[in-house]
Structure formats: C-alpha cells, structure tokens
Amino acid sequence: MKILICIKQVPDTESAHVVDETTGEIKIEDLAEFKMNRYDEFVVEEAVQIKESYPETVIDAISVGPERSADVIRRAIGMGADNGIHIETESDDYLSPSVISSWVANYARDLNYTLILAGAISEDMMHGQVGPMIAAHLEMPCASSVIFEQLSIQNGTVYVEREIEGGNRDTIELRLPAVLSLQSGINRPRYPVLSKLLKANKQKLEIIDAASLPYPKYPEDMVDMTLPRQSRAGKILEGTPEEKAGQLLNILLEKALIQ
Amino acid sequence: MNPPIVIVAEHEAGKVRPVTYELLAFAKKLCRIKSATVKVLVLGNDVHAIADDIARSCGKDVISVQVPGLMGYNAEAYRLVLDTEIRELRPAYVCISHSTQGIDFAPAVAAKLGAGCISGVEDLFETDDKICFIRSIYGGKILAHAVCRADTTVLTIQPGIFKLAEAEMVSPGVVEKKTAAFSFRQSRSMGIKKSEADTSRITEAKVVVAAGNGIRTEENLDLIHQMAALFPRSAVAGSRIVCDLGWLAYNQQVGVTGATVTPELYIACGISGATQHVQGMRGSGFIVSINTDPSAAIFKVSDVCVVEDLTAFIPILIETFEKFKNKSI
Numbered sequence: 001m002k003i004l005i006c007i008k009q010v011p012d013t014e015s016a017h018v019v020d021e022t023t024g025e026i027k028i029e030d031l032a033e034f035k036m037n038r039y040d041e042f043v044v045e046e047a048v049q050i051k052e053s054y055p056e057t058v059i060d061a062i063s064v065g066p067e068r069s070a071d072v073i074r075r076a077i078g079m080g081a082d083n084g085i086h087i088e089t090e091s092d093d094y095l096s097p098s099v100i101s102s103w104v105a106n107y108a109r110d111l112n113y114t115l116i117l118a119g120a121i122s123e124d125m126m127h128g129q130v131g132p133m134i135a136a137h138l139e140m141p142c143a144s145s146v147i148f149e150q151l152s153i154q155n156g157t158v159y160v161e162r163e164i165e166g167g168n169r170d171t172i173e174l175r176l177p178a179v180l181s182l183q184s185g186i187n188r189p190r191y192p193v194l195s196k197l198l199k200a201n202k203q204k205l206e207i208i209d210a211a212s213l214p215y216p217k218y219p220e221d222m223v224d225m226t227l228p229r230q231s232r233a234g235k236i237l238e239g240t241p242e243e244k245a246g247q248l249l250n251i252l253l254e255k256a257l258i259q
Numbered sequence: 260m261n262p263p264i265v266i267v268a269e270h271e272a273g274k275v276r277p278v279t280y281e282l283l284a285f286a287k288k289l290c291r292i293k294s295a296t297v298k299v300l301v302l303g304n305d306v307h308a309i310a311d312d313i314a315r316s317c318g319k320d321v322i323s324v325q326v327p328g329l330m331g332y333n334a335e336a337y338r339l340v341l342d343t344e345i346r347e348l349r350p351a352y353v354c355i356s357h358s359t360q361g362i363d364f365a366p367a368v369a370a371k372l373g374a375g376c377i378s379g380v381e382d383l384f385e386t387d388d389k390i391c392f393i394r395s396i397y398g399g400k401i402l403a404h405a406v407c408r409a410d411t412t413v414l415t416i417q418p419g420i421f422k423l424a425e426a427e428m429v430s431p432g433v434v435e436k437k438t439a440a441f442s443f444r445q446s447r448s449m450g451i452k453k454s455e456a457d458t459s460r461i462t463e464a465k466v467v468v469a470a471g472n473g474i475r476t477e478e479n480l481d482l483i484h485q486m487a488a489l490f491p492r493s494a495v496a497g498s499r500i501v502c503d504l505g506w507l508a509y510n511q512q513v514g515v516t517g518a519t520v521t522p523e524l525y526i527a528c529g530i531s532g533a534t535q536h537v538q539g540m541r542g543s544g545f546i547v548s549i550n551t552d553p554s555a556a557i558f559k560v561s562d563v564c565v566v567e568d569l570t571a572f573i574p575i576l577i578e579t580f581e582k583f584k585n586k587s588i
Binding site for chain 2: 013014017018019021026028038096097098101102123124125126127128129130131132133135136137140141142143144145159161162163164165166167168169170171172173174175178183184185188216217218219220221222223224225226227228229230231232233234235236237241242244245246248249251252255257258
C-alpha cells in the first residue's frame with residue numbers, strides 16, 4: 001500500500017508576534033522561524049500508525065513551497081515517512097490552494113496511492129481546501145475533518161468519522177483509493193527520532209521545479225492584509241502586573257461579576 | 260443581465276438550517292455591489308417541502324433537486340449533483356455555509372468546475388471595480404483581502420455574521436422541482452453519531468475560566484483551577500488544542516466542534532482566539548483575556564485585555580482577589 005501525505009511549512013507565529021508593537025504594522029514577511037503545520041503532524045502520525053499495522057506500506061511525504069520547505073519533509077521522514085517529494089517554488093509568494101492542489105494531484109495521478117492524507121487546514125492561510133480539491137482532481141471520494149479512520153483493505157474501503165458541529169460525528173464508508181483531511185486530535189503525534197532525522201538529512205528528496213508545472217487559470221489571490229476590527233471595548237490595562245490585577249478586580253466589582 | 264448568484268441551502272431533518280438565511284443576507288449585500296438574480300439550490304431525498312418553505316419566506320426562486328437515497332448530507336452526492344446544476348446556471352458566485360458540511364464539499368465543487376474558491380468569508384467590499392472578500396488568516400490575527408477573476412467563484416461564508424433584517428412581506432419565489440439521476444459509487448453514509456460528551460458543566464456555569472495553548476504545560480492548569488475557584492458556579496474550559504493534548508477532556512472544549520457557552524464572565528487565559536474558538540464564546544456577557552501577544556485575535560473580542568504572561572499574572576491576580584475577600588469579611 002502507498003500513502004501520500006501532504007504537509008506544509010508555516011511561519012511560527014507562536015514564538016514571534018505578527019504585528020509590530022510600536023508601529024502597529026503587519027510584519028509577516030519578517031517572520032524568520034518556520035515549522036510544520038500543526039494539523040500536518042497528525043497527518044504524518046496517522047500514516048505512520050497505518051504503516052505499523054501494514055508494514056509493507058510506503059509513505060511518501062509531499063510539500064509545495066520554497067527551498068526551506070524541505071525542512072518539514074525531512075521532519076516527516078524523521079517521524080517515519082519513507083520518501084520526500086518537494087515541489088519547489090522559486091519565491092515565497094502567496095499560492096492559492098487551487099494551485100497547490102492541482103500540482104499535488106498532477107504528481108499523484110498515476111502513482112496508485114491507496115490513501116492521500118492532508119491536514120484539515122493550515123495554520124497560516126486557513127483555507128482547508130487542498131484535501132477536497134485533490135480528491136476532485138483525481139475523482140476520488142473524500143472526507144474532511146476526519147477524527148477517526150479504520151481501513152478495511154480486504155473490502156477496499158475506509159470507514160471514517162468526520163467531526164461536525166457540537167462534537168457530533170458523521171460516519172461514512174469510502175471506497176479506496178480515497179482522500180482524507182484530518183482533524184487535530186485524531187492521534188498524538190510522536191516526536192521525530194534522532195537517528196531517522198540524521199538519515200533524513202542525508203536522504204535525497206525528489207525535487208520538482210514548480211515553474212515546470214501547469215498553472216491553473218484565475219485562482220483566487222490575496223491582494224492585501226489588514227488588522228481585524230475591535231468588536232468589543234478591548235480596554236488594555238496599563239501598569240505593573242499588580243496594578244493590572246487591582247484594576248481588573250475593580251472592573252469586575254463594578255460589573256457585579258464578583259461579590 | 261449579470262450571471263446569477265446561487266445559494267446552496269443547508270437543511271436537517273426536514274427543516275431549513277438558519278445558516279441558509281445568513282447566506283441570503285450575504286447574497287443581498289453582494290447584490291448591492293453587483294446586482295444579480297439570487298437562486299437557491301436545495302438537494303436531498305425529500306426536499307420539495309423545504310424548497311416551498313424557502314421560496315415562501317425569502318421570495319427567491321428555488322431549484323429543488325430530489326436526490327433519491329440522499330437522506331442527510333453526503334459529499335459524493337453534493338459534489339456530483341451540484342456540478343450538474345451549477346454548470347447549467349453559470350453563476351458568478353456560489354454561496355455555501357462555512358459549516359462542517361460546506362467546507363467538506365465546496366472546495367471539491369470549485370476544483371471540478373475550474374472555479375475559484377474563497378473560504379470563510381466574513382465581509383466584502385468593492386475596490387477598483389473588483390470585489391474583495393475578507394477572511395481570517397493566522398488564527399484570526401490578520402484579515403486577508405481575497406479577489407478572484409474566474410467566471411465562477413465558490414464562497415464559503417462564516418456562520419453567525421450576516422443576519423437578515425426582519426422578515427419582509429414578499430411574494431413567494433418560483434420553485435422548480437426536479438429529480439437527479441444519481442447513484443452512490445464511492446461512498447456510503449452511515450449516519451450521525453451523537454456526541455456523548457456532557458458539556459453541561461461549562462454551558463451552565465456563570466463564570467468560565469478557559470485555558471489555551473499559552474498555558475504551555477499541563478502543570479499550569481492548576482493556576483486555571485485556582486482562579487476558577489475564586490468564583491462561585493464556575494467551570495474550567497479549554498480551547499481545542501488543550502483538549503487535543505489531553506490536558507482537558509473534550510467535554511470541556513469551547514468552540515464550533517465543542518460547546519457554545521454564554522456565561523456572565525469568560526476569562527480566556529493564553530487563548531489565541533481562532534475563529535473556531537470565538538464562535539463558541541462570543542455570546543458571553545463580559546470577556547477578559549490574558550495573553551502575552553498584544554496582537555492576539557482574542558483581544559479583538561474582549562472587553563478587557565491583559566498583556567501579561569499568565570503564569571506570572573494569575574498568582575498575582577489570585578492574591579489580589581483574596582486580599583480583597585479577607586478585607587470584606
């Protein structure tokens with residue numbers, strides 16, 4: 001069985017602020033630290049767990065992005081993926097999910113994957129489109145926000161539970177091959193193993209020049225970024241931590257939220 | 260005449276879901292920029308009565324597609340039937356709810372049609388002859404302005420934002436009833452499993468103290484519990500990420516896929532404020548947020564913002580509260 005896992009490198013906005021405190025300007029371009037999209041860690045883990053049940057499984061990890069994206073492919077190999085494919089873009093410019101999904105589908109078309117796994121969304125652009133779009137391009141069935149999956153190779157099916165509103169689950173059986181986009185919490189992602197990471201660093205990745213691939217007509221584009229409006233008072237407390245605690249106490253007393 | 264705007268209705272157990280009317284409100288706003296006919300598509304096993312309901316209440320024309328065997332929602336059926344209908348209608352925009360259903364089929368419908376696709380639309384405006392759609396990125400810290408030049412663009416609209424004004428008296432729209440030839444080849448829906456998680460503790464609490472990824476370690480949950488203990492009828496809740504880590508149970512999760520809470524006081528500790536979380540708590544009476552990141556999205560929906568590290572600040576807060584309590588006794 002062959003599994004294709006789609007992973008993305010995203011800016012690490014936990015460790016750095018995206019808005020400049022003094023100028024109030026957005027500084028996404030200056031973010032220098034990158035990591036694997038959190039949802040994709042669940043994707044790698046799920047594939048590795050499947051491989052543990054079906055040892056003959058081969059896991060291919062694919063990512064679209066500039067040169068630095070190779071880091072997350074190597075991390076996936078460190079977690080247990082077998083091969084890495086890097087569709088390398090020249091610049092860091094915004095890429096629509098329409099473009100990314102058409103490139104990945106193009107790569108996967110004739111390679112007989114039983115399963116294609118993607119994260120439910122990316123933490124940076126938050127579209128959640130790539131998984132379902134790959135499925136549409138390849139005419140495969142698809143389920144998104146998958147929180148549980150159970151393969152039945154004998155029947156050629158996969159049973160999935162999709163997480164829907166209120167924590168309820170929509171249950172479906174899909175015919176293989178299928179595309180699943182995985183919800184966070186489906187498993188507990190492992191840390192990469194050092195020996196595998198060292199091996200991954202030496203392993204040759206399959207590099208595909210994005211410029212050589214067909215570009216879809218009129219994908220959506222991002223033309224600007226702004227800061228969200230304040231929908232409530234948003235009173236920012238000033239002073240020392242002790243002063244802030246005192247102010248907060250007074251506000252809650254005034255509002256009769258504490259007695 | 261401009262190409263039409265198509266709305267895909269959402270329904271459950273024979274009833275129209277309210278998000279359908281939100282889509283109509285969104286389409287109305289879109290029509291103010293680019294006038295167009297709005298048509299509603301509804302599909303399912305037995306939907307003609309639902310279609311009549313929609314046509315009566317909103318006055319728009321409805322295309323009611325009977326899909327034999329489609330008892331609830333199924334991605335395969337939606338993808339194929341919508342593909343046929345949309346090709347026929349050639350709309351400029353297809354509006355779908357950014358619900359767990361909408362996000363499941365909308366991108367696939369767009370990809371198959373060669374249409375553009377913009378997810379989680381929160382607002383729109385016109386600029387230089389283009390329509391810009393606003394959507395959240397980076398966990399809601401930033402808004403992106405998206406445009407699309409394709410003939411057809413599929414939009415998923417964030418729930419809870421667009422509301423129709425009071426019902427107007429309208430003459431009912433025309434309902435076109437048809438049956439789609441469709442058979443399930445790739446999938447089999449096996450029904451909805453209701454969540455067994457009992458969320459009553461957090462939905463009934465007067466004060467909810469919620470922990471996010473900013474608490475960093477499981478041990479720091481103690482601080483959250485200590486703070487909750489300051490308030491009578493309080494409960495500890497968390498964002499999805501804290502539940503994913505197993506630090507809190509899923510019945511303590513606030514957000515789209517967890518519980519929706521409306522306490523008198525909501526204290527968000529180290530919560531970034533992603534849309535999925537905010538949708539579950541924005542109806543709270545008073546919202547206080549503690550976060551080290553001054554640009555955290557949670558501050559945009561807060562009444563009071565404390566830019567501090569919660570591990571240092573919460574102990575000070577607890578001390579301040581206790582001093583006050585001892586004094587008043």
